[in-house]
Amino acid sequence: MSLQEYKPMQERCSNCSFCKWIPFDKVRSARFAENCPAVCYGGWNTYSARGRFQMALAVVNGELEYTETMTDIVHTCLACGSCDVACKICRYNLEPLAHNIELKNDAVRAGKILPAQEKMLEAFKTEKTLIPGMRKADRSAWAEGIPFAEEGEVLYYPGCKYSYDPALRGAVRGAAELLIRAGVQLRYLGEGDVCCAGRLYQMGFFEPFEKRAGFNIKQFKAAGIKTIVTPCSDCYHAFKRLYPKQGLDIEVLHVVEYIDRLLSEGKLKFTKTVPLTVTYHDPCHLGRQGEPYVPWEGKEKKILNQIHTWEPRRPRYNGAYGIYDAPRRIIEAIPGVKLVEMERIREYSWCCGAGGGCSETNPEFSRWTASERVTEANSTGAQALVTACPWCKANFEGCPDENGNTIEVIDIIDLVNRAL
Secondary structure (H helix, E strand, C coil): CCCHHHHHHHHHCCCCCHHHECCHHHCCCCCCCECCHHHHHHCCHHHCHHHHHHHHHHHHCCCCCCCHHHHHHHHCCCCCCHHHHHHCCCCCCCCHHHHHHHHHHHHHHCCCCCHHHHHHHHHHHHHCCCCCCCCHHHCCHHHCCCCCCCCCCEEECCCHHHHHCHHHHHHHHHHHHHHHHCCCCEECCHHHCCCCCHHHHHHCCHHHHHHHHHHHHHHHHHCCCCEEEECCHHHHHHHHHHHHHHCCCCEEEEHHHHHHHHHHCCCCCCCCCCCEEEEEECCCCCCCCCCCCCCCCCEEEEECCCEEEEECCCCCCCCCCCCCHHHHHHHHHCCCEEECCCCCCHHHCCCCCCHHHHHHHCHHHHHHHHHHHHHHHHCCCCCEEEECCHHHHHHHCCCCCCCCCCCEEEEHHHHHHHCC
């Protein structure tokens, strides 16, 4: 869809402001009741999904052109989807997240991008990653010595962050070695391993995303891959939700799903006690955006020219069917570990701040968002914050809360390995 095609949605947003809060029946305190980092940080309605509908309508009607300030606001969106979930509690005819990303794409096509995005695009072009400063030649260094299978239908896809960040080396290797020990004929593309480009889509760069998706899909088919297993939530979302639109038709699993499966089948058992109280952070792209893609082609219609509907019925992604239980079952199965929950969890989780490329384009905003989550984590009394996303872990690591206190941040894979 083009931004013009979203005009009916732009016009029918009722300004209820649900996009700024978690659902009211889920609110446990005023301190942790908000859900949109952008509007909380920006302090102005235009940063919210409602404000973006209004701004985009003015663009569509020719009443506004992209200024430097507007461009910054458009791209100061984490694409976390929290507004989308909250909106769909009481509405069925709006798609805030899709609209926010389409607004980014409209700005991109108008040439309105940020300096940091130019660096990311250059890294993507030359080194096949969206992390500036990294070299394609170093991408597979993490895999040295791991006995990957030369043939097989299960592909291990680590993602850029795991591939390049030395602080995550134990987790990315640990997950692969764990699966291999469990008897999985695990493959790795080696030189053929490149960025999934999911973050390009989040930033509104649709064309290069589609080209990369097409390239990767051809690779997977040529290699005979039937299942992709990834420890990266961003890659999971790309393969589970975005790639099917480009023709991908294979099983996609996050590592936590595979580990949960191994536990339930008795192929993996914890033998060590880990005396630790933890809280779990639901990554946006594993949780509320981790629902599978449902193909749909249809159109809008009105009954008696009043009641809006879709023909045929349109899929409603409301976040409820993301990956929430598997990581919690894993944590609760580890002897000695006690799980205490934050107030905003599952589809109502507060974003880590790294989404939408914001960790590169607006690091102050990204860090502020992470600090808010660390504050919430520390309020539980937990000793550690566990997550299943490398971007989340990196953003939380060493980040102080509102009182200046940090918290130990543990990748769930590392927690699993402590118990083996």
